[in-house]
Amino acid sequence: MASVIVNFELCGRDVEVLVQPMATLQSVLRNQLGHTATKEGCRQGGCGSCTVLVDGEPMLSCLLPVEDVAGRRVTTLEGITPIDGLDPIQEAFLESNGFQCGYCTPGMVMVTRALLDHDPQPGREAIVEAISGNLCRCTGYQPIIDAIEKAADRLSGSGEQTGER
Amino acid sequence: MAKLRGTGIAAVNYPTGMNLGGDPSQALIHATTSGSFVVSLSSSDLGQGLRTVIGQIAAETLGVAADEIVIDTADTDTGPHCMGTFASRATHRVGNAVRAAALEARAALLDVAAEELGACAEEIVTDGHGNLLVAGDPRRCIPIAEMASKAQFTYGRTIAGRGSYMKPKSPVDPETGAMDPDSTEAHACTVAEVEVDTETGQVAVLSIRSAYEVGRQVNPALVRGQIVGGAFMGMAHALYETTEPYYPSVEHKPKDFSEYVLPGPAELPEIDAVVLEIPSSTGPYGVKGVGEMTANSPIPAIVNAIYHACGVRVDDLPVTPEKILRGLEAR
Ligand code: FES
Ligand code: FES
Numbered sequence: 001m002a003s004v005i006v007n008f009e010l011c012g013r014d015v016e017v018l019v020q021p022m023a024t025l026q027s028v029l030r031n032q033l034g035h036t037a038t039k040e041g042c043r044q045g046g047c048g049s050c051t052v053l054v055d056g057e058p059m060l061s062c063l064l065p066v067e068d069v070a071g072r073r074v075t076t077l078e079g080i081t082p083i084d085g086l087d088p089i090q091e092a093f094l095e096s097n098g099f100q101c102g103y104c105t106p107g108m109v110m111v112t113r114a115l116l117d118h119d120p121q122p123g124r125e126a127i128v129e130a131i132s133g134n135l136c137r138c139t140g141y142q143p144i145i146d147a148i149e150k151a152a153d154r155l156s157g158s159g160e161q162t163g164e165r
Numbered sequence: 166m167a168k169l170r171g172t173g174i175a176a177v178n179y180p181t182g183m184n185l186g187g188d189p190s191q192a193l194i195h196a197t198t199s200g201s202f203v204v205s206l207s208s209s210d211l212g213q214g215l216r217t218v219i220g221q222i223a224a225e226t227l228g229v230a231a232d233e234i235v236i237d238t239a240d241t242d243t244g245p246h247c248m249g250t251f252a253s254r255a256t257h258r259v260g261n262a263v264r265a266a267a268l269e270a271r272a273a274l275l276d277v278a279a280e281e282l283g284a285c286a287e288e289i290v291t292d293g294h295g296n297l298l299v300a301g302d303p304r305r306c307i308p309i310a311e312m313a314s315k316a317q318f319t320y321g322r323t324i325a326g327r328g329s330y331m332k333p334k335s336p337v338d339p340e341t342g343a344m345d346p347d348s349t350e351a352h353a354c355t356v357a358e359v360e361v362d363t364e365t366g367q368v369a370v371l372s373i374r375s376a377y378e379v380g381r382q383v384n385p386a387l388v389r390g391q392i393v394g395g396a397f398m399g400m401a402h403a404l405y406e407t408t409e410p411y412y413p414s415v416e417h418k419p420k421d422f423s424e425y426v427l428p429g430p431a432e433l434p435e436i437d438a439v440v441l442e443i444p445s446s447t448g449p450y451g452v453k454g455v456g457e458m459t460a461n462s463p464i465p466a467i468v469n470a471i472y473h474a475c476g477v478r479v480d481d482l483p484v485t486p487e488k489i490l491r492g493l494e495a496r
Contacts, residue, residue, distance in 0.1 A: 100214070
């Protein structure tokens with residue numbers, strides 16, 4: 001099949017890519033655009049390590065043909081990481097030891113960002129619900145939940161902007 | 166039909182580096198021209214934090230801050246030999262190798278510092294803040310980083326060290342089976358509380374509480390990470406995980422994460438632990454190992470708790486709702 005050109009916004013920048021039809025957003029991000037924070041745990045929708053935000057909503061980039069994001073706003077972990085230092089969510093993960101191997105972390109941080117954008121003070125149940133599509137084989141989830149609670153406290157307490165950059 | 170609660174207990178005596186010996190781990194250390202130290206290894210960090218604890222051990226031995234240590238590891242083509250990260254052996258075995266290498270590098274550093282400061286090597290000490298000084302005369306001192314650099318450009322020396330740790334191979338006595346398989350042993354005891362639903366056979370784990378004795382903790386936060394993650398994994402093995410359920414037949418075994426049964430954050434019980442430190446005599450700074458063992462005692466503790474709750478004794482894992490219901494029926 002003939003390649004197609006797809007335009008979308010990636011972390012605040014307009015990008016144009018030439019892709020095979022049905023190429024996944026995940027493969028385009030990692031292999032064509034160098035956004036390798038988006039991980040490849042299973043490439044079939046089972047692990048959540050590839051989660052990115054599309055128009056602010058968490059989506060599994062391994063199941064998303066890149067044509068589907070044409071004209072839309074895609075945010076990866078690279079997009080929420082400041083040039084200097086870390087995003088408050090990342091800080092909270094670091095302080096709570098919310099990762100070991102780190103493979104699930106980019107996906108966990110992205111679902112946390114979407115959760116806190118919708119619900120700045122989520123209860124424990126909402127947190128569990130938000131990360132229930134994201135597997136972690138190292139931490140036992142407790143440190144991740146702690147990290148999200150800490151990030152929520154900090155972001156809502158200090159009244160900081162949580163919108164996407 | 167009821168929800169029945171039970172409590173179970175189990176203990177583990179965990180052998181660090183359980184493979185009869187003959188499995189060396191090696192380390193090389195050298196100072197760079199900027200005065201930081203590079204530790205070369207082949208040992209993999211799978212996320213447990215090996216690089217962190219090895220850096221701490223090297224820093225402690227050399228007398229510098231941990232962020233002065235660069236860990237270059239896991240290229241088995243170019244690094245010094247390591248048998249691997251398994252059997253909870255890495256902090257102990259690799260740690261011993263790194264400590265030996267750091268001691269040799271430290272001796273080279275003290276030698277050149279003696280020359281620089283006009284003393285003999287035996288008189289030179291480190292102050293724990295990155296400085297070398299003459300014992301009893303702290304005005305004669307020089308930062309380690311500066312000395313390491315000067316060693317190379319003024320004295321034409323290398324500041325380097327080699328280390329290896331190997332427990333000699335232990336033969337098995339063919340008559341008695343006696344052997345000396347491990348390097349040290351860590352211990353843990355777990356108490357689990359469960360609730361069994363006798364209508365559905367579902368088991369909810371309410372809490373997993375443990376006491377650990379793991380030798381000296383190099384990094385307590387990482388030890389806790391292992392314990393909490395391991396308790397959750399133990400619960401997963403006790404109740405959910407198997408690669409071969411063969412149910413109803415072999416073609417139905419799980420092929421990927423979408424079919425493999427795993428607990429998620431919704432199944433998370435309360436997990437807590439206390440840690441006792443009884444230093445080992447063979448580990449660097451008294452360490453043992455705390456890896457694999459963290460998923461051990463939670464499993465029999467949960468199985469025992471199920472028995473306590475509903476009188477069903479299951480002896481093959483995982484304990485599925487079906488096995489509980491069949492057990493209840495058979496009673
Ligand atoms: S890689 Fe997308 S869900 Fe696993
Ligand atoms: S930190 Fe290893 S999978 Fe989550």
